[in-house]
Amino acid sequence: MKPPSNPTDIAALLEVMAALRTPVSGCPWDLEQTFETIAPYTIEEAFEVADAIARGDLADLREELGDLLLQVVYHARMAEEQGAFAFPEVVSAVVTKMVRRHPHVFGDKAGRMSPAEVKENWGRIKAEEKAERATRRGEEPEGTPSLLASVKSGQPALAHALALQEKAGTVGFDWNDPRAVLAKIREEADEIEAALDGGDVKEIVAETGDLLFAVVNLARHAKVDPDMALRGANVKFERRFNYIEQELLKRGMPFEQATLDDMETLWCEAKSRENGSGG
Numbered sequence: 001m002k003p004p005s006n007p008t009d010i011a012a013l014l015e016v017m018a019a020l021r022t023p024v025s026g027c028p029w030d031l032e033q034t035f036e037t038i039a040p041y042t043i044e045e046a047f048e049v050a051d052a053i054a055r056g057d058l059a060d061l062r063e064e065l066g067d068l069l070l071q072v073v074y075h076a077r078m079a080e081e082q083g084a085f086a087f088p089e090v091v092s093a094v095v096t097k098m099v100r101r102h103p104h105v106f107g108d109k110a111g112r113m114s115p116a117e118v119k120e121n122w123g124r125i126k127a128e129e130k131a132e133r134a135t136r137r138g139e140e141p142e143g144t145p146s147l148l149a150s151v152k153s154g155q156p157a158l159a160h161a162l163a164l165q166e167k168a169g170t171v172g173f174d175w176n177d178p179r180a181v182l183a184k185i186r187e188e189a190d191e192i193e194a195a196l197d198g199g200d201v202k203e204i205v206a207e208t209g210d211l212l213f214a215v216v217n218l219a220r221h222a223k224v225d226p227d228m229a230l231r232g233a234n235v236k237f238e239r240r241f242n243y244i245e246q247e248l249l250k251r252g253m254p255f256e257q258a259t260l261d262d263m264e265t266l267w268c269e270a271k272s273r274e275n276g277s278g279g
Helices: 010-020 028-032 035-055 058-081 087-101 115-136 157-169 178-198 201-221 226-250 260-276
Strands: none
Touching (some): 010 058, 201 226
C-alpha cells in the first residue's frame, strides 16, 4: 500500500490508521489492540504534550500534538469497526458542543456577556448536557446532586484535587489568603512528623495525602498550575542530577564510591551555575 500523497490532510491520517487496522495486510501489533490496551497510551501522550509545554519546546509540542491526535483517530477507527461511530461524528460532536457552550460567541448574546456570566452559563449548559445523557442512557434522574458531582474523577490526582477545590470555592468554602494555606501546610507537615514517630503506615499515607492536597490549594491561590509547576521541578531535578552524573564521570568516580556529601556538593554547584546564568 502506498503512503498518502498529501500528509497535511486529516484524511491522510485516517487513511493511514485504516491501513494499519486492515486485516492481513495491516500491522499485526495494531490489529491486536483494543480500547483498553490503547487507553494508557492516550493518557501518556497527553502527558507528553504537557511536558513539551513545560519545557517550552514548540518543535517537540508539534510532534506530541500529532501523537495525541493519532490516539483520537485510533479510538475512532476501532469504534467505526464496531459500527458505533466514526471520526466525522467525533468532530461533529465536539463542534456542536463548543457552539452550544459559547452562545456569547455564536448565539444571539454574542459579545454581550461578562466573564462571570460566561462561567455561570457554561456550568448550566454542562448540567443540561449531563441530564440529557442520563435520559439517553435510560438512567433515573438524580435527586439533589452533590456540588462536586460534576468534577471528573478519572483525571490525574493533582488536577482532580484542583478541580474539587475550585468547585467548593464557588460556594465560599475556601481560604481567603494564600498565607493561611501556607499555615495549613505547616500544620500538615507537623502531623506527618507525628505519624512518622508513631510508625502507623496508614496514618503516614493519609497525612501525606493531606499535605499534597494543601500544597495544591496553595498553588491554586497563588495562581500556579500545580501540575505544570511539578513538571518544571522534575525537569530541574533531572538537569541537576545529570550534572552530578557528568561531574562524577569526569572524575572517574562511580556512584558506589561517591558519598552523599560529594553528591550534595555537586548538586549545589549545579544550582549555583543555573542561578549565575539566570536559570
